[in-house]
Amino acid sequence: xxxxxxxxxxxxxxxxxLLLAAICATAVILAxxxxxxxxxxxxxxxxxxxxxxxxxxxxxxxSFIFTGLAVTMAFHxxxxxxxxxxxxQLGGLGIxxxxxxxxxxxxxxxxxxxxxxSAAFGAVWAAIPGxxxxxxxxxxxxxxxxxxxxxxxxxxxxxxxxxxxxxxxEPATARFAVxxxxxxxxxxxxxxxxxxxxxxxxxxxALIACVGVWALLWRTPLGYEIRAFGKSEAAARxxxxxxxxxxxxxxxxxxxxxxxxxxxxVMGESGRLLQNSSEGAGFIGIAVALMGRxxxxxxxxxxxLFGFLYQGGAELGLWTQIPIDLRVVVxxxxxxxxxxxxxxxxxxxxxxFAPRKVA
Amino acid sequence: xxxxxxxxxxxxxxxxxxxxxxxxxxxxxSERAGVFDIGLEGxxxxxxxxxxxxxxxxGSAWAGLAAGIGAALVWAVLHGIASITFRGNQLISGxxxxxxxxxxxxxxxxxxxxxxxxxxxxxxxxxFNEVTLPFxxxxxxxxxxxxxxxxxxxxxxxxxxxxVLAVPATWWVLLRTRFGLRLRAVGENPAAxxxxxxxxxxxxxxAVLIAGVLCGIAGTYLATALQAGFGREMTxxxxxxxxxxxxxxxxxxxGALWATLLFGFFQAIALRPDVVPIPVAALEALPYVLTVLVxxxxxxxxxxxxxxxxxxxxxx
Numbered sequence: 001x002x003x004x005x006x007x008x009x010x011x012x013x014x015x016x017x018l019l020l021a022a023i024c025a026t027a028v029i030l031a032x033x034x035x036x037x038x039x040x041x042x043x044x045x046x047x048x049x050x051x052x053x054x055x056x057x058x059x060x061x062x063s064f065i066f067t068g069l070a071v072t073m074a075f076h077x078x079x080x081x082x083x084x085x086x087x088x089q090l091g092g093l094g095i096x097x098x099x100x101x102x103x104x105x106x107x108x109x110x111x112x113x114x115x116x117x118s119a120a121f122g123a124v125w126a127a128i129p130g131x132x133x134x135x136x137x138x139x140x141x142x143x144x145x146x147x148x149x150x151x152x153x154x155x156x157x158x159x160x161x162x163x164x165x166x167x168x169x170e171p172a173t174a175r176f177a178v179x180x181x182x183x184x185x186x187x188x189x190x191x192x193x194x195x196x197x198x199x200x201x202x203x204x205x206a207l208i209a210c211v212g213v214w215a216l217l218w219r220t221p222l223g224y225e226i227r228a229f230g231k232s233e234a235a236a237r238x239x240x241x242x243x244x245x246x247x248x249x250x251x252x253x254x255x256x257x258x259x260x261x262x263x264x265x266v267m268g269e270s271g272r273l274l275q276n277s278s279e280g281a282g283f284i285g286i287a288v289a290l291m292g293r294x295x296x297x298x299x300x301x302x303x304x305l306f307g308f309l310y311q312g313g314a315e316l317g318l319w320t321q322i323p324i325d326l327r328v329v330v331x332x333x334x335x336x337x338x339x340x341x342x343x344x345x346x347x348x349x350x351x352x353f354a355p356r357k358v359a
Numbered sequence: 360x361x362x363x364x365x366x367x368x369x370x371x372x373x374x375x376x377x378x379x380x381x382x383x384x385x386x387x388x389s390e391r392a393g394v395f396d397i398g399l400e401g402x403x404x405x406x407x408x409x410x411x412x413x414x415x416x417x418g419s420a421w422a423g424l425a426a427g428i429g430a431a432l433v434w435a436v437l438h439g440i441a442s443i444t445f446r447g448n449q450l451i452s453g454x455x456x457x458x459x460x461x462x463x464x465x466x467x468x469x470x471x472x473x474x475x476x477x478x479x480x481x482x483x484x485x486x487f488n489e490v491t492l493p494f495x496x497x498x499x500x501x502x503x504x505x506x507x508x509x510x511x512x513x514x515x516x517x518x519x520x521x522x523v524l525a526v527p528a529t530w531w532v533l534l535r536t537r538f539g540l541r542l543r544a545v546g547e548n549p550a551a552x553x554x555x556x557x558x559x560x561x562x563x564x565x566a567v568l569i570a571g572v573l574c575g576i577a578g579t580y581l582a583t584a585l586q587a588g589f590g591r592e593m594t595x596x597x598x599x600x601x602x603x604x605x606x607x608x609x610x611x612x613x614g615a616l617w618a619t620l621l622f623g624f625f626q627a628i629a630l631r632p633d634v635v636p637i638p639v640a641a642l643e644a645l646p647y648v649l650t651v652l653v654x655x656x657x658x659x660x661x662x663x664x665x666x667x668x669x670x671x672x673x674x675x
Contacts, residue, residue, distance in 0.1 A: 141397070146654075339452070341445055
């Protein structure tokens with residue numbers, strides 16, 4: 001394959017992939033007999049046109065930053081973590097347990113406890129497949145998929161038989177006594193977000209996590225080991241990097257990030273643990289990471305894009321004949337073009353950047 | 360548990376195992392040729408929708424079957440283009456196609472029928488109805504074996520028997536023909552097959568297309584035999600259970616039959632909490648837990664085809 005300049009690889013490839021996905025999405029909208037222009041206008045005004053819309057967009061963005069970082073973290077170690085969904089739900093379970101059974105004096109302390117609990121639960125749920133891969137040679141993709149389903153069954157059982165308050169029909173925990181401030185509760189920001197919005201201070205936590213992941217991967221020996229291991233397992237082994245330790249740490253960190261997503265939705269938005277709390281955000285993390293080229297700062301941008309897409313998609317479902325499921329289609333298209341058909345785009349660009357023949 | 364209850368459970372075991380079996384065989388074909396297929400779920404889903412929609416419009420179950428297979432083949436071709444032609448990541452391609460299926464089916468169903476992403480209920484002619492095997496009524500009175508034959512073995516839709524026949528057919532083609540030998544070789548050592556002058560690309564595409572046909576039948580079975588019409592997300596994770604069963608079966612055709620019957624049995628008893636006093640959640644998690652144990656080599660070692668997941672690069 002021909003070499004293409006680095007700037008084209010970093011900027012042009014994702015943009016072209018995105019453009020191809022957008023073209024396909026437009027074709028889909030036309031095919032079901034709807035107006036693409038109307039769809040775009042509805043999405044933009046719904047997701048970005050008001051403080052309320054922004055509140056939701058940023059709320060989704062927060063979740064997607066966490067799950068996108070989780071996928072990114074594992075990717076750098078050469079691992080494809082499809083288990084973000086289960087890890088996030090387990091993180092939610094951790095939060096529910098510490099918030100329901102311990103009376104916290106103030107939300108700041110409770111938040112610290114929730115961070116530790118969600119990260120720990122998510123980390124354990126990811127470290128088991130990590131260990132199974134490193135020690136027993138079972139494929140991480142299959143085991144993380146299986147762990148998603150096991151997590152789902154576990155949460156259903158916990159909510160129906162263990163954590164459900166007596167007399168409540170719905171499978172959910174009781175409301176937590178403490179929560180975290182929404183963006184609309186913060187002095188200064190409350191001038192912008194005048195209504196109650198679901199976006200909350202975990203957005204800042206997500207941004208901190210992002211810088212943390214970047215620093216870890218590119219500024220520490222551990223990060224170097226993880227990336228070296230991901231590039232070539234054999235070379236890393238030869239260089240004395242311990243494979244089991246590296247896989248376990250990368251997966252645990254990945255799971256911890258996915259688990260911490262639940263601070264946003266479980267502690268921040270719903271204030272209790274519900275069934276299927278992660279609502280697919282674990283899977284969207286795959287698209288977010290691919291779109292963000294597995295770089296933490298790219299992840300923030302693509303999480304914002306998916307946040308927009310999610311809130312905009314919800315508005316489509318409300319105000320037009322286009323079902324809300326369009327966002328799932330777009331998600332699939334983005335994963336297809338940025339992830340699986342990556343080489344195709346590069347080959348196309350390779351032709352454009354081909355060195356001119358000297359006559 | 361009395362005998363009649365047992366027969367009922369075995370009957371629903373077969374009903375529930377059939378889509379798993381077809382998807383599992385699909386995965387077997389694809390993975391034996393070295394192409395991982397996470398997208399079984401998506402292919403079944405598009406097939407279920409296409410068959411449900413076409414069977415409703417035409418009133419013909421056979422037209423539904425053709426549409427179901429056609430739709431699954433489109434997805435199979437997309438997977439082939441992404442992961443064989445353009446050497447993309449097979450796992451990512453599968454994940455993408457699953458999302459695409461999940462969204463597209465609801466979108467198109469809503470646009471076409473406006474029933475909340477469902478197709479209207481199929482009439483009798485649009486469904487694959489139950490067939491009675493020969494002598495079923497005659498032997499019903501024979502103790503023990505009679506009811507077993509009449510109620511469990513007989514009385515399923517045609518697609519059920521087709522699925523069971525697909526097992527020996529797969530075994531024979533894969534393990535007793537030259538095509539099968541080459542196909543398996545492509546999954547183990549594609550370079551060797553290439554050196555022998557056989558096209559790796561063509562063999563892998565063939566495997567992916569066979570997988571598409573089998574997923575198409577599986578999806579059609581869901582929409583036109585097990586139920587009367589398509590409902591959103593009606594595959595309900597069966598594609599992933601089929602992958603689990605494939606590992607359980609250690610990528611072997613007869614193993615696939617037993618593994619999917621076992622998983623079908625779990626699903627069947629999960630539907631009867633009155634008979635088996637195990638929490639439903641535990642039963643639902645059981646196939647996945649077992650698969651993890653098998654994968655980890657605690658219960659027999661499952662070794663996947665060696666070249667699985669790796670695109671073949673000719674020039675090197």
